[in-house]
Amino acid sequence: MIILDKVSKVFQLEAGSYTALKENSIHIRKGEFIAIMGPSGSGKSTLLQLIGGLDLPSYGSITVDGVEISKLNEIERTIFRRTRVGFVFQNYQLLPMMTVAENVSLSLAANKTPKADIKTKVQRLLQDVNLADKENHFPAQLSGGQQQRVAIARALAMKPKLILADEPTGNLDQKNGKDVLQLLSRLNKEEQITIVMVTHDRQAAEKADRIITIQDGEVVQERLEGVELR
Numbered sequence: 001m002i003i004l005d006k007v008s009k010v011f012q013l014e015a016g017s018y019t020a021l022k023e024n025s026i027h028i029r030k031g032e033f034i035a036i037m038g039p040s041g042s043g044k045s046t047l048l049q050l051i052g053g054l055d056l057p058s059y060g061s062i063t064v065d066g067v068e069i070s071k072l073n074e075i076e077r078t079i080f081r082r083t084r085v086g087f088v089f090q091n092y093q094l095l096p097m098m099t100v101a102e103n104v105s106l107s108l109a110a111n112k113t114p115k116a117d118i119k120t121k122v123q124r125l126l127q128d129v130n131l132a133d134k135e136n137h138f139p140a141q142l143s144g145g146q147q148q149r150v151a152i153a154r155a156l157a158m159k160p161k162l163i164l165a166d167e168p169t170g171n172l173d174q175k176n177g178k179d180v181l182q183l184l185s186r187l188n189k190e191e192q193i194t195i196v197m198v199t200h201d202r203q204a205a206e207k208a209d210r211i212i213t214i215q216d217g218e219v220v221q222e223r224l225e226g227v228e229l230r
């Protein structure tokens with residue numbers, strides 16, 4: 001599903017250049033649930049942004065679901081992101097002035113889904129995340145866990161085969177965090193959606209099939225079915 005071949009990311013700063021990722025080669029199979037762990041500033045979010053086509057690598061190639069995204073131009077990458085990847089962020093990133101239903105319908109509308117279909121699709125998505133009764137609420141009227149479930153419904157709208165989640169439980173209490181994890185886990189098992197999740201939470205990471213650890217921009221450890229790889 002995801003192949004990174006010697007991927008580096010160098011940021012140009014006023015003070016000089018900064019290497020956030022150093023020659024990482026990573027393979028992730030279809031249907032895998034991956035947790036990415038590592039200290040703050042180690043490059044986890046940068047890695048996720050590269051996989052999702054939000055940014056380009058400085059060196060190396062990235063192939064996602066058969067598409068070499070590191071070769072796409074900006075417009076092609078935008079279309080790739082909108083149609084093939086679901087993003088979930090720590091702070092949910094819902095639009096506060098829009099209702100739950102409107103937030104979930106945004107990507108459908110952006111991808112020119114017929115208006116008549118949008119309403120039924122949104123209702124179904126909200127049922128899937130157990131929020132059918134909240135469609136006319138605004139994000140601020142929901143708990144953090146509920147907001148994150150709205151964000152997951154939004155991420156699912158285009159039926160992506162890949163979900164990228166950057167510390168999705170980072171702002172949630174134990175109970176809500178557990179619900180969100182369970183939802184991701186169910187999507188992985190029942191819909192075979194590949195999930196790459198950055199997390200600080202060891203317990204959350206244990207839900208994954210495999211943990212990839214990053215330190216100072218380098219993958220230092222990959223645990224695969226109990227075997228330590230390097």
Ligand SMILES: Nc1ncnc2c1ncn2[C@@H]1O[C@H](COP(=O)(O)OP(=O)(O)O)[C@@H](O)[C@H]1O
Binds near residue numbers: 018020041043047
């Ligand atoms: N757009 C950027 N410009 C410059 N430096 C950046 C940028 N994005 C991230 N970095 C730097 O790259 C390193 C890794 O960042 P990040 O991927 O956000 O780490 P993590 O998610 O593991 O906490 C950090 O030192 C950060 O300051």
Ligand SMILES: [Mg+2]
Binds near residue numbers: 044045166
């Ligand atoms: Mg981060």
